[in-house]
Structures are given as C-alpha cells and as structure tokens.
Amino acid sequence: MRRVYLDHAATTGVDRDVLEKMTPYFSDTFGNPNSLHSFGREAEKAVTSSRDAIAKLLGCKPNELYFTSGGTEADNWAIKGIYTAYKNKGNHIITTKIEHKAVLASCQRLQKDGAEITYLDVDKYGTVDLEQLKNSITDKTILVSVITANNEVGTIQPIAEIGRICKERGVLFHTDAVQAIGAVDIDVKRDNIDLLSLSAHKVYGPKGIGALYIRNGVKCDRYISGGSQERGMRAGTTNVPLIVGMAAAFEKAVLNSEENNKKLIRLRDELIQRIEAGIPNSYLNGHRINRLPNNVNFCFEFVEGESLLLMLDMQGIAVSSGSACTSGSLEPSHVLSAMGVPPEIAQSATRFTFGRENTMEDIDYVVECLKKNLMTLRAMSPLFKQEKGDAKHV
Amino acid sequence: MYSQKVMENFANPKNVGVIEDADGIGTVGNPTCGDIMKMYLKIENDVITDAKFQTFGCAAAIASSSMATQMIKGKTIDEALTITNRQVIEALEGLPPKKIHCSVLAEEAIKLAIEDYRSKKKT
Numbered sequence: 001m002r003r004v005y006l007d008h009a010a011t012t013g014v015d016r017d018v019l020e021k022m023t024p025y026f027s028d029t030f031g032n033p034n035s036l037h038s039f040g041r042e043a044e045k046a047v048t049s050s051r052d053a054i055a056k057l058l059g060c061k062p063n064e065l066y067f068t069s070g071g072t073e074a075d076n077w078a079i080k081g082i083y084t085a086y087k088n089k090g091n092h093i094i095t096t097k098i099e100h101k102a103v104l105a106s107c108q109r110l111q112k113d114g115a116e117i118t119y120l121d122v123d124k125y126g127t128v129d130l131e132q133l134k135n136s137i138t139d140k141t142i143l144v145s146v147i148t149a150n151n152e153v154g155t156i157q158p159i160a161e162i163g164r165i166c167k168e169r170g171v172l173f174h175t176d177a178v179q180a181i182g183a184v185d186i187d188v189k190r191d192n193i194d195l196l197s198l199s200a201h202k203v204y205g206p207k208g209i210g211a212l213y214i215r216n217g218v219k220c221d222r223y224i225s226g227g228s229q230e231r232g233m234r235a236g237t238t239n240v241p242l243i244v245g246m247a248a249a250f251e252k253a254v255l256n257s258e259e260n261n262k263k264l265i266r267l268r269d270e271l272i273q274r275i276e277a278g279i280p281n282s283y284l285n286g287h288r289i290n291r292l293p294n295n296v297n298f299c300f301e302f303v304e305g306e307s308l309l310l311m312l313d314m315q316g317i318a319v320s321s322g323s324a325c326t327s328g329s330l331e332p333s334h335v336l337s338a339m340g341v342p343p344e345i346a347q348s349a350t351r352f353t354f355g356r357e358n359t360m361e362d363i364d365y366v367v368e369c370l371k372k373n374l375m376t377l378r379a380m381s382p383l384f385k386q387e388k389g390d391a392k393h394v
Numbered sequence: 395m396y397s398q399k400v401m402e403n404f405a406n407p408k409n410v411g412v413i414e415d416a417d418g419i420g421t422v423g424n425p426t427c428g429d430i431m432k433m434y435l436k437i438e439n440d441v442i443t444d445a446k447f448q449t450f451g452c453a454a455a456i457a458s459s460s461m462a463t464q465m466i467k468g469k470t471i472d473e474a475l476t477i478t479n480r481q482v483i484e485a486l487e488g489l490p491p492k493k494i495h496c497s498v499l500a501e502e503a504i505k506l507a508i509e510d511y512r513s514k515k516k517t
Contacts, residue, residue, distance in 0.1 A: 304451050304455075332428070343426040380456065381430075
C-alpha cells in the first residue's frame, strides 16, 4: 500500500546526513565535554562548533544559547525562569490564546503562584491583535510570549513588530519558534527577541534535544540544578550526539530554506486549491499567505476529525486531527476556538503538514482518498441530511 | 488504542442508514461535544425487526452504533431495554477509558428509540 506521511509538524525522521554526522559521537567520540582529558576535549570541540553554528543561524552569540531536552523544556524554562527572576519587578505576563500547551500550561502553573496572565485574542485567521497587546502592557508586565508560527493552523505572527513594541515598552519578549525554524526568517537581534525556544525533531533532527536562546543581560533563573553544564544554568551531562545532530539539521533547514520553502508552498497551495475546488463544505483554517510553507488545515463540515484520520490511516495516509476525541479532552482545539470556529465545525479539523519527500502524486492520492472518505462519513452523518445544500460559512 | 473488533465495526459498519417508516427514532448527543447518534427501529409485535443508525462521531461512536444495532435486531423491546453500555463494550472487546461515553450513547439511543415507539403506540 502507498504510504504518505503528512504529519511533519508532529515530527520528522532524522535526515541521513544528519544521522551520519551524529553517529561518531555515540561510541567513538563519547567523552564528557566537562572532562579535562583529550576524550572530553574532543567532545567539547563538537559541542562548541555546534553551538557556534546555531548561534550564527539565529544571529546571536554562542554564549546566549542553552541546550535543553526539547521545545517543551525551553518553553517551561523561559516562562518560569523569567517569572522567578523578575517577579519582584512585576507579576504580569502577556501571552496568547493560541500558544503551544507548553507555554499555556506553564502560565497556568504560574497563576497558582500569584502571576497574572493576559491571554491575547486572535482574529479569524489566528493573528494576534497588536493594539490589544499594546493596551495590555502595564508597569507590572515583565514578559510577552507569542508563538512565532502556530503549530495547528500555521499562522505566522508579526514577530518583528511585537519585538519592537516590547523593546519600546521595556518588557521582555519570548517566542516559541519550534515550528518556525527554517520556515520563517528569524534574526533575534534584528527582531528584538529576548528569549526563543527551539527543537530539533521538527526539521529532520533527533528527538530529545532543543535549545533556549536567552539574550545576554536578561536574568533568567536556572532551570535544572546540579553540575556546571550550560554555564551553570541547566545542569546534566551534555548530550553531544544530539547537539551535533540539531546543529546539522538546523543548518540544512536554514541554509536551504528558500529552496525547501518554495517546494513546500507549491505543494501546500496545490492541496488547498484542490480541496476548495473539489470538496464542498470545507473551510481553510489559518491565514492564506502568512502561513507556514508546509501547513494545510481544513474543517470538513458534518464529519468528526478522528474518524477521518483513521480512515485515511487505513489508506496509508498520516494526518493529524484537532478533534476533541483525538486530543482526549471534551473541548475541540483551543486554537480554533480562539479563532471563532464553532465547536461542531472545529471537531472536523484536519491538519496536513508536508515535508521534503512529498510529491504532487501524493496530493493526487490524498485528494482521491479524502473525497471517498468524506462521502462515506457524510452519508453516515445525521447532520449532513439535515443541512444538505445549506453551505454555511465559518 | 482500539481493539480489532472496534476497527472492524468502524471500517465496515453494519446497519448504516435511515429507516424511512421507522416505528421509533432515538437521537442522543450534540455536535458541540463531537458525537450525535440517531437510531431508527422497525418494530413488529414488540420485536425489533430492523435497526439502522446515523452517527456523527469518532471511531468508537461509529463502532458502538454498529454493534448496538446488531445486538438488538431480532430481540423483543423488553430484551433490548436490558442492554447496557457494558455489554456493548464487551461485544467490542473493550473501549479506551475516554471513549466509554460512546457506548453510553448507544445504550441511550436504544432506550430513546423504544420510548419513542411506545409513546407513538399510545396515541
């Protein structure tokens, strides 16, 4: 059976070149970078050059980068570390209703400790309201955290403008760039970003490794206590092979971004066009232009997302669903809710995220299967009969 | 996550559709929480001679509908009323904990459809 992987926003496979660069650091160059002997020094050399390479891609200094276990840890550290370091100055944090759960749950945790959190609204395309941001900043505000590009609907935020507003008002700015690296042009100095979260496995790097950029001069509380790794800020034996892999994956993603993105946008726009032209009662979620090159997200009225996901899976196609059933909560996607999508329509949200190996033939197959499955599921749906022909718009 | 039996009943559900001259119809759930189940019964001399369903919902909801309609066909309405969501789960060889409510919907849809039949019979 044909297999089509369209869930690259969930994770990607490690690139063969990346794997090749990582491999020597498991069994051959296995030293602990903290050791003074030659084994340690060899490993340290690899970590240093990886750190230099990532810093160059982001436009920061190597000593502003701290390696973590992934994007979730970086988000937790940024939010909680800043709150602890600055809570005497103010207890107010501004974020958005469409953040990744790692940021939202960290903010909710801080609310229990007395933090005040403002969750900014978004418009129907998932874009943050800059006026509301400006009006929400008070003399108690210490941090603004806005995701660079949303992981569900792919909407890219005006990060440089947010950075400028934060700089003018003297508050720190954190952004979760996990989905954005390689897809969005990021320069932390130019865009006035104070903290930025990264993860390797979304761009063909290994799972279990990420990084937090903390601008020099920003006080951020240490996250994991122990040894002196990461300049005493994040203890734990340095994961050399994964760091080497992350640097190699980021280099490949950023240095080839123009070519990669052009190809992805072609696939993305073709799928959007084919669905809109061929499948009635389907609604695109997210912004049409300010959108991640690999992201397509649709609601298909009258069906439930998990059913569609499983039917596609039986045909070898891997997608992701925003339905309550899939997420395990009773509420459909918090992102679509914030965008004003009615819950019964949000239940059908299906995300297709392309990667380097996808082709136009994949789209032919996906559209064919989609049409077939939606016909089956809609024929089964009591809602479809009641509302047939009544093409409601979201 | 799903048993073989659930996947079979999801991939090839039995009794999908509408009974135009149904003697009893039961609708449960709401689209906001992601599940609606509509059950149609044909009843002769208090025996369920045909059962069909339409469901908007996840794989567990569709499989529960398929299994429940199979379980009640040929049964008297009194027998059908004794069917519990536990029995639907057992017949499906288990459901994940967060999908238990789908089997509850099936039990409720049967009860509502029979109630509908009885109230129509009275008038």
